[in-house]
Amino acid sequence: MKYILTAFAVLFLLVIGTWIIAIPETTILTLIGNALSDSRVQVECDGFRKSLFFGFNAEKISVKKSERLLIAVDSFSGQIDFFSLIKLKPMFNFSGNIGSGRLQGSAELLRKSREVSVSITEVDIAAIPFFELAGLRGGGRISGNMVLQNNRGEIRFDLKEMKIPSGTFGNIAVPLHFFESAQGAMEISGSKAKVNSFTMEGPGVYARIRGDITDSRLALTLEMMPEKTFADRNPLLLLLEKYKVSPGMYLIPLTNRLDF
Secondary structure, three states: HHHHHHHHHHHHHHHHHHHHHOHHHHHHHHHHHHHOOOOOEEEEEEEEEOOOOEEEEEEEEEEEEEHHHHHHHEEEEEEEEEHHHHOOOOOOEEEEEOEEEEEEEEEEOOOOOOOEEEEEEEEEEHOOOOHHHHOOOOOOEEEEEEEEEOEEEEEEEEEEEEEEOOOEEEEEEOOHOOOOEEEEEEEEOOEEEEEEEEEEEEEEEEEEEEEEEEEEEEEEEEEEEEEEHHHHHOOOHHHHHHHEEOOEEEEEEEEOOOOO
């Protein structure tokens, strides 16, 4: 037993020494970038440095598409799981801040069919540039999770305290300020996102979104269902009159292309 423990300690020290001395930071950055991105999305890192026991820190991680910032994570830190190294299936766990909210996740480093899991908690949507690029400006606190394996997976989210003045989709302005909360789930497959469920609620009004997004192009329909008392006191609905298909039902096409 003594010799086994000694051998294990030597192996551990050799691995730690290799991490600190022999593996350059550029190699680690490349592996992390490959694990978190694909050919359509790029990951950039500022202030990266290694720490003991397979750890690393960065001042900021930025995720971009076509040179446009989608999301930035501050105080990013992570650690490669030692036992995953022994199994030759290295995985790292990471966390960071998005505004006043929190991000956590894990990702495989080497496998082609690598799995990435990310969750966010109580993040103000104003701190995520993606929403402004999608035509949604305002506030609200979003929590959710995303699981992807080989660019296939699912996103689920819950948006509270929603304060979005309007959303512009092509030449259609949708009065999103009617709504105070939203929940949704989308299925991801390569460059396509299929909306499995997406609902929004406000006092006296309910809506759901159906359809998909392919290569940043929307092919969605917003079904809005206001109660009669809500419609009577909101003259802005007159601007959507041509999308009214029956009393209490509006079908609004959302078909523009996202600006990235």
